[in-house]
Amino acid sequence: MIKLYDTGAYLVNGTELVEDSGDAKLILRNMLGKDTLSREEAAENTIAYRILKNHNTSGNMEKLKIKFDKLTSHDITYVGIIQTARASGLEKFPIPYVLTNCHNSLCAVGGTINEDDHMFGLTCAKKYGGIYVPPHQAVIHQFAREMLAESGKMILGSDSHTRYGALGTMAMGEGGPELVKQLLCQTYDINMPGVVAIYLTGEPAKGVGPQDVALAIIGAVFAKGYVKNKVMEFVGPGVSKLSADFRIGVDVMTTETTCLSSIWQTDEEIKEFYRIHGRTSAYKELKPGKIAYYDGVVEVNLSEIRPMIAMPFHPSNTYTIDELNRNLDDILADVEKRAKVSLGGAVDFTLKDKVRDGKLYVDQGIIAGCAGGGFENICAAADILKGRSIGCDEFTLSVYPASTPIYMELARNGRLAELMETGAIVKTAFCGPCFGAGDTPANNAFSIRHSTRNFPNREGSKLQNGQIASVALMDARSIAATAANKGYLTAATDLDVEYTGPTYHFDSNIYANRVFDSHGVADPNEEIHFGPNIKDWPKMSALPENMILKVVSEIHDPVTTTDELIPSGETSSYRSNPLGLAEFTLSRKDPAYVGRAKEVQAAQKAIEAGNCPGEALPELKPVFKAIHEKYPDVDKTNVGVGSTIFAVKPGDGSAREQAASCQKVLGGWANIANEYATKRYRSNLINWGMLPFLIDEGELPFKNGDYLFLPGIREAIENKAGEFTCYVADDGLKEITLKMDELTDDEREIILKGCLINYNRK
Structure with a gap:
């Protein structure tokens, strides 16, 4: 295969x-x-x-x-991006920049704050010369396919699934600071x-x-x-x-x-x-x-290739549906074993109670978003379900066309009515089911989805509240076959279906009548709409001469996703409020993290005010005593105090910069890892002035709660060091070595100045 x-x-x-x-x-x-x-x-x-x-x-x-041809963002990223660019002197969008509204589009929680973000986006599109796609019109990537992609061009998006390669466009998903660089006519620097x-x-x-x-x-x-x-x-x-x-x-x-x-x-x-x-x-x-x-x-x-299923809790945990049905007990046992790692024992998890008469029963089906909401997927699902019923038991089916033009064509060709007749619900373009803000299943429920991810809590449940649901990824065709079988897992190849393959007709009037397009003309007189939840980034300090780091979280999962670093779902309402969002950092993985980080941050704030850090954080006093035995000149005038986390392989999944920026605004100054899961997460750390340290695999020479001392860290970064002398300050100084992969000259300067905003500030 x-x-x-x-x-x-x-x-x-x-x-x-x-x-x-x-x-x-x-x-x-x-x-x-x-x-x-x-x-x-x-x-x-x-x-x-x-x-x-x-x-x-x-x-x-x-x-x-690299200089890209176009940029695109959605409504849980563009506010922070534009705010960062504004703080750095933005006057006009230099290339087409599309602001879509497909994540916080429901405006269902948080009072006015989500619609405030949308009005911020519309007024910024007018002021700086951009394009604004109102809520429910299209998910970010479908609009890009329909209206932005061009063969041989390049698009940068602030969403990890920015992929338009099938149309001949090389597209990349990155954290917001990389888009800020493009808005400021800087470049995307990679080997x-x-x-x-x-x-x-x-x-x-x-x-x-x-x-x-x-x-x-x-x-x-x-x-x-x-x-x-x-x-x-x-x-x-x-x-x-x-x-x-x-x-x-x-x-x-x-x-x-x-x-x-x-x-x-x-x-x-x-x-x-x-x-x-x-x-x-x-x-x-x-x-x-x-x-x-x-x-x-x-x-x-x-x-x-046969119909596939990715079982919880990762898209790579794959089997053929036939293989799963043949080996239910063994595979479900393996999922439970994985859950113990992914969920940390916070809740009891099993799917074995979903086995009924030797068949796996599913509670929910979702066909949605940039992966599942395409015209052909939905038409194929309608062909499978035509003349059938999804039943009146627990199983539900929701379908989200990826854009209003697709929705309209489904209405015109009758597939919409055929789906609704089966008991399925058809909704507007929305990314919610993909990141935990729509169709959250019941506790202990099992959902099959043609969407992009099935990480823990990605469907919206909250471990800290004792909730657990789970998602398996499947194709729309097999989801429809399962729906036709009243919720019992079924491969589409098991049904004899005549696929009609109707022709698609795109109606551009929908966008022409509703999407705001400045055609690149900026209006500097436009007043930006600011809601009470839209906050500026707090001040961030430059890299100090020497650094003390407290390890405030230690994660030994094989991979740590950005969803675990900063949860998705309802927290997205606070994406325009850096300090407000930071309160959710690691909340589903290590709920004590925020409190620990704030305690350490108090010491750095004392330094910035000219005071003694040991008075703000008394546990620092023996740390300084140990440091002074070897480095007597280290004091509040030449040292910084911050927090760090260790994770084996952090940063898989979403491009959201907040996985790094939330740590930064809480006083984080570094991550330590065996490796970084993605280039984009490492770039997010760097752009927020955080040091992406590496440590060799094996038993850690420090533990959660330990203090680390990095003498001469600023000089080492200036001198392009790849290895760093570090000490564990625990009843004396124990020397260890931290490493770092290559930094570009610009990345090095960003870290030295404390973050991209400081680097660009005029």
């Missing part, structure tokens, strides 16, 4: 792979009848390399400085990423959908880190067997592999997508050169 190559490979004429073995050059010569390109020359023939080269401003393809071919052959079986293909790929590559921080380039004869919607459905899920970005070869199918949306000029044929070299290959036989 899926094969991972142990080496790189050459792709010849877009169809044939030659592994990079000792006789590769001979094989290539025999195929081509002439001398071939070097590996380095062939690497320049990937689609990814060419797009990156066209957007690189450094003149050095090893050290990229040239590796490029991995996702080589597709065959074609999907009837009933197999894009989520099935995506989950199969994620399950094969995630644990191995095979594509981590690399570009996934989809090539091969199987690409032409997939519709545009199908490709989009696979592409959006590439985020869950931890890749940097994705890109696909384009063809007439994608040209037709652009034609349907009235943007034929946005199409350009993209394909690898005659000989292209890839750093790795994921070979996928689409014909062998």
Whole structure:
């Protein structure tokens, strides 16, 4: 079904792979009848390399400085981004910037604060020359597909699922500060990423959908880190067997592999997508050169993919539905074992009580958002459910079309009525079910969703309140088959269905009549709407000469998601209030964190006021005593006091910058990890002036509550150090070593100045 190559490979004429073995050059010569390109020359023939080269401003393809063509954000990120940019001197959006409203769009909790954010967004779009998409019109990524994507271009979005590679657009999801840099005409700085071919052959079986293909790929590559921080380039004869919607459905899920970005070869199918949306000029044929070299290959036989399910609590915990149904006891036992790690024993968790007469019963089905809410997915679900009923027991089914144009076409072609007749509920474009702000299941309920993630609490339950529900990811087709079977888990391939494949007609009048588009014209006289919950960022100090860090949380889970660092769901209402949101930091993983961090922060505030930190935090007095035995000159004039956390592998999942900024506003000055799950989380730490330390795997030389002392930390950063002398201050000084991967010159300066705002402040 899926094969991972142990080496790189050459792709010849877009169809044939030659592994990079000792006789590769001979094989290539025999195929081509002439001398071939070097590996380095062939690497320049990937689609990814060419797009990156066209957007690189450094003149050095090893050290990229990228300028994007367009930006996009949603309503739990754009307020913080614009506030940061305003504090740094923003006068006008220099490139098209789209502000969508698909996360806090319900305006259901928190009084006026969510709609205040929307009015902030609209007035900023007017003032700075942007585009504003009102609530319920479209989820962020569907609007980008319909109205922004262009072959060969690059888009940066403040959402981790910013992926438009199927349309020939290289798109990346990053934390807000990276968008701030683009708004200030700065660059996105990375080393040239590796490029991995996702080589597709065959074609999907009837009933197999894009989520099935995506989950199969994620399950094969995630644990191995095979594509981590690399570009996934989809090539091969199987690409032409997939519709545009199908490709989009696979592409959006590439985020869950931890890749940097994705890109696909384009063809007439994608040209037709652009034609349907009235943007034929946005199409350009993209394909690898005659000989292209890839750093790795994921070979996928689409014909062998079967309906898949990702069991709690990660998209990589994958099985075929048939495999799960055959081995229910064993797999459910494994899920319970994983739950003990993911949930930390906070609640009792089991799915074994969902087994009825040897079948797995599901309480809820959701087809939604940027992954599931596409036209073809919903039409296929309607075909499966036509003339059936979802029943009148616990099982419910909700469907969220990804945009109003899709919703309108479903109404016009009758699929909307067919779905509603079954008992399904069809709702407006909304991302809530994907991040815990919509259709939260009952306690102990089990939900199957064609959405993007199934992390703990991602569906909205709260461990700290004794609540637990769980999500499995599936394709819309198998969710509909399960609904047709009254909630008993069923693969779509088990049903004999005639898929009608209706033609999609896009109506641009919806957006023309409702979306505000400044066409790049700023109005400096426009007054920005500020609600009472929209707050400025607090003052942040520059990196001190020496540093004392208290470890205030210690997390030993194999992976820590950004949802666990700063919970999603109802907390999103406070995303425009840095101090208010910070109160939720680690609340579902380590509820004592906020109190501990604030205690340490009091010491730093005392220093900034010219007072003795030991008076604000008496437990520092023996720490200073131990430090003075070796460093007698360290005092309140040359030291800073902050907090840090240890996590094995933090930062998987969402791009939200608040996973870092919330720690920062509570006095956090560093993270310590064995590795960082994603480039974007590490970038978030750096942009908020936090040190992304690494420590070798093994038994930690410190524990939660310990103090660490880093002498000369500022000088070490200035001198581009990769290793740092650190002491555990516990009845004396015990020396340990912390490490740090390479920083760019700009990143180093951001850390020295304390954060991106300080770096840019005029």
